[in-house]
Amino acid sequence: MSTPPDYAPPKIWTWNKANGGRFANINRPIAGPTHEKELPVGRHPLQLYSLGTPNGVKVTVMLEELLALGHHGAEYDAWLIRIGEGHQFGSGFVDVNPNSKIPALVDRSGPTPIRVFESGAILMHLAEKFGAYLPSGPARAECLSWLFWQMGSAPYLGGGFGHFYAYAPTKMEYPIDRFTMEVKRQLDVLDRRLGESAYLAGDDYTIADIATWPWYGALVKGWLYGAAEFLQVQEYRNVQRWADAIFARPAVQRGRMVNRVSGEPSSQLHERHDASDFDTRTQDKL
Ligand SMILES: N[C@@H](CCC(=O)N[C@@H](CS)C(=O)NCC(=O)O)C(=O)O
Numbered sequence: 603m604s605t606p607p608d609y610a611p612p613k614i615w616t617w618n619k620a621n622g623g624r625f626a627n628i629n630r631p632i633a634g635p636t637h638e639k640e641l642p643v644g645r646h647p648l649q650l651y652s653l654g655t656p657n658g659v660k661v662t663v664m665l666e667e668l669l670a671l672g673h674h675g676a677e678y679d680a681w682l683i684r685i686g687e688g689h690q691f692g693s694g695f696v697d698v699n700p701n702s703k704i705p706a707l708v709d710r711s712g713p714t715p716i717r718v719f720e721s722g723a724i725l726m727h728l729a730e731k732f733g734a735y736l737p738s739g740p741a742r743a744e745c746l747s748w749l750f751w752q753m754g755s756a757p758y759l760g761g762g763f764g765h766f767y768a769y770a771p772t773k774m775e776y777p778i779d780r781f782t783m784e785v786k787r788q789l790d791v792l793d794r795r796l797g798e799s800a801y802l803a804g805d806d807y808t809i810a811d812i813a814t815w816p817w818y819g820a821l822v823k824g825w826l827y828g829a830a831e832f833l834q835v836q837e838y839r840n841v842q843r844w845a846d847a848i849f850a851r852p853a854v855q856r857g858r859m860v861n862r863v864s865g866e867p868s869s870q871l872h873e874r875h876d877a878s879d880f881d882t883r884t885q886d887k888l
Pocket residue numbers: 628655656657658685690702703704705719720721722
C-alpha cells in the first residue's frame with residue numbers, strides 16, 4: 603500500500619476553512635442559515651427546490667412518472683438550488699430543510715403547506731398521496747426495505763467512494779480501497795436481487811427503483827465519477843438490464859433533465875414550471 607502523508611489528529615479539531623478541497627466554500631461544521639433569502643413560490647400545488655444530482659433526480663423522475671399516469675395534482679414548479687453557490691443555506695431553504703440539502707419539497711395542495719425533506723421521505727409522501735409506485739400487501743415491505751437500503755447505502759457510494767476516487771485533492775489508497783470494496787459489494791447485492799425479479803420490490807417498478815436508479819443505474823452506465831472501468835461495471839449484468847429498462851421510460855428521461863446544470867445544453871432544463879418547458883426552455887433554446 604502506498605504511504606499516506608503523516609497526519610496526527612490534534613487534541614481538539616478546529617475548522618481549517620482552506621482544507622475542504624473543491625467543497626471548501628460550502629462545507630461547514632455548523633447548521634442554520636448563512637443569509638436571508640425567501641424561496642420563490644410558483645402556481646402549482648407542489649414546489650420543489652432542488653438540483654439535478656442523483657438525489658434530486660429521484661424526485662423529478664417520480665413527479666414526471668405521476669404526471670405520466672395522469673395525476674394532475676402532481677404538477678410542480680422545480681426551482682434551481684445551486685449548492686456550489688450556497689443557496690441551500692438561505693433562510694427560506696433552511697426553513698424547508700433544516701439539514702440544508704437538496705431535494706426539498708413544499709406540498710401546498712392543502713390548507714397548510716407541508717414541508718418534506720430527505721429524498722426517501724419525499725418519494726413516500728408522493729407515493730402515498732397519489733397511491734402510486736408503493737405497492738400494498740407483501741410487496742410494500744419489500745419496496746420499503748429496498749428504499750431504505752438505498753438511503754443507507756448511497757452515502758458510501760457518493761460521500762465515500764465518489765469523494766475519495768474523484769474529488770479528494772489527493773488520491774489515498776486506504777479510503778479508495780475501503781469504499782471500492784463496499785460499493786462493489788453493494789453492486790453485487792443489487793445484481794443478485796435483480797437476478798430474482800425484474801425490479802427491486804418484485805414484478806413492478808416502484809419508488810425503490812426510482813430511488814436507486816439515479817445512483818447505481820448511473821454508476822453502471824458509466825455516468826458517475828468516471829469509474830466504470832475501475833469498478834468493472836459491465837460485470838453486473840442484472841443491474842445493467844434493469845438500468846437500461848428504467849432509462850427507456852420517457853418520464854425518466856424527462857426527470858433527468860429537470861434542474862440539470864451540466865451536459866448537453868439540450869438536456870438541461872434549469873427550472874420547470876410547465877410540461878411544455880421540455881420543448882421550449884432547455885438551455886439550447888434560451
Ligand atoms: N439524504 C439526503 C441527502 C441529500 C444530499 O446529500 N444532497 C446534496 C446534493 S446530492 C446536497 O444538497 N449537498 C449540499 C451540501 O452538502 O451543502 C437525501 O437523500 O435527500
